[in-house]
Amino acid sequence: AQSVSQHNHHVILSEAASLELGCNYSYGGTVNLFWYVQYPGQHLQLLLKYFSGDPLVKGIKGFEAEFIKSKFSFNLRKPSVQWSDTAEYFCAVSRSFSGGYQKVTFGTGTKLQVIP
Amino acid sequence: NAGVTQTPKFQVLKTGQSMTLQCAQDMNHNSMYWYRQDPGMGLRLIYYSASEGTTDKGEVPNGYNVSRLNKREFSLRLESAAPSQTSVYFCASSEAKDFPRWPQHFGDGTRLSIL
Numbered sequence: 001a002q003s004v005s006q007h008n009h010h011v012i013l014s015e016a017a018s019l020e021l022g023c024n025y026s027y028g029g030t031v032n033l034f035w036y037v038q039y040p041g042q043h044l045q046l047l048l049k050y051f052s053g054d055p056l057v058k059g060i061k062g063f064e065a066e067f068i069k070s071k072f073s074f075n076l077r078k079p080s081v082q083w084s085d086t087a088e089y090f091c092a093v094s095r096s097f098s099g100g101y102q103k104v105t106f107g108t109g110t111k112l113q114v115i116p
Numbered sequence: 117n118a119g120v121t122q123t124p125k126f127q128v129l130k131t132g133q134s135m136t137l138q139c140a141q142d143m144n145h146n147s148m149y150w151y152r153q154d155p156g157m158g159l160r161l162i163y164y165s166a167s168e169g170t171t172d173k174g175e176v177p178n179g180y181n182v183s184r185l186n187k188r189e190f191s192l193r194l195e196s197a198a199p200s201q202t203s204v205y206f207c208a209s210s211e212a213k214d215f216p217r218w219p220q221h222f223g224d225g226t227r228l229s230i231l
Contacts, residue, residue, distance in 0.1 A: 003157075043120075043206065043222040058201075090158060092220050104218050106158035116183065 003027075004093050005106035013081050014115050016106075018106040021076040021110050022064075023091030033074040036064055043088065050074065061085070086114045119143065122207050122223035129230050130199045137192040137226050139207030147210045148190035149174075149219050150182060152203040159206065165190055197230045204228070 003026045013019060025031065035047040048059025055067040065076045074091060091107040123138045137210040137220045141148065146167050158163060161174030165184040194201055205226045208219035 009156075009165075032218065039168075043224045044208075045222070046220060049218075102162065106154055106160070108158040 004091055004105050005105040006089075006110050008090055008110045009108070010111045010113070012115065014021045014085050015083055019076070019078040019081045019085070019112070021089055021091075021112070023074045023076065023107060025074070025091075025093040025105075026074050027093065027095055028072075029095060032094045033065070033067055034061070034094070035059065035074075035076050036090045036092060037087045037105075038090065038109075039087045047076070047089075081112070081114050083114045083116050085112060087112060120207055120209055120221050120223035122205075122226050124226060125224065126227045127229070129194075129228065130229060131197060131199060133197050135194050135197060135228075137194075137205055137207075137228075138189070139191065139223060140189045141207075141209040141221070142188065143209060143211070143221065144187065145209035145211050145221070146187070148184065149208040149210075150190070150192045150208045151208065151219075152176065152178075152201075153206060153225070154203050162192065172205075199230045202228060202230045 005024045008020050017079050029075050032048040036044045037047050038044045048057050048065055050057045050067050063078050065074055067074050088109045088111045090109045092104050096103040120141045128173055130134055149164045150162040153159050160176045162180050163171055163174055163182040165171045168187045171182050171184055183191045207223040210220040
């Protein structure tokens with residue numbers, strides 16, 4: 001079965017520190033990869049996505065993620081975090097099934113707290 | 117600039133009561149989704165609708181029914197609520213003209229408590 005692992009459940013950083021959130025998935029075939037963010041009290045928003053091409057993906061708000069196929073990983077990075085980055089981050093993986101449906105599996109999320 | 121609108125935002129039910137959660141999107145999207153979010157479990161897909169008139173089960177469909185009333189609206193019904201259905205429910209939509217189909221826009225969620 002397809003699964004997504006986010007090993008860091010809660011990360012605390014000071015402003016200006018660098019961020020890397022881990023995401024690993026279990027499926028060996030062709031996948032699409034996503035990072036979503038949920039700010040406190042808000043709905044999920046898409047940060048970035050990877051379908052094909054350059055494995056280094058740039059997203060909104062200075063975030064980027066690198067797809068490393070050999071490691072089944074899609075880690076999220078940001079060089080310098082801000083207090084406003086405090087949120088919960090979800091990695092998600094999708095793959096195609098018959099009928100065109102992309103089964104999207106979400107990780108359990110990583111709560112990031114940035115201390116001013 | 118509404119996007120995906122869910123109603124209600126909060127609801128408390130007693131075990132055995134029924135309820136319908138409403139979702140509407142104004143982006144002319146084809147696909148719509150219902151997820152539940154539980155602590156430590158991420159989001160899990162309950163049902164989805166790839167287009168008007170079609171619905172399919174997701175990972176956790178038991179205890180729920182859905183209706184894709186038209187292109188805009190996708191409702192989720194709990195026929196006989198159980199405490200295990202206490203959760204935050206999110207509706208989402210995606211344009212999904214072609215592959216791939218994945219949730220692009222989410223609503224603000226409905227926080228549902230079953231006593």
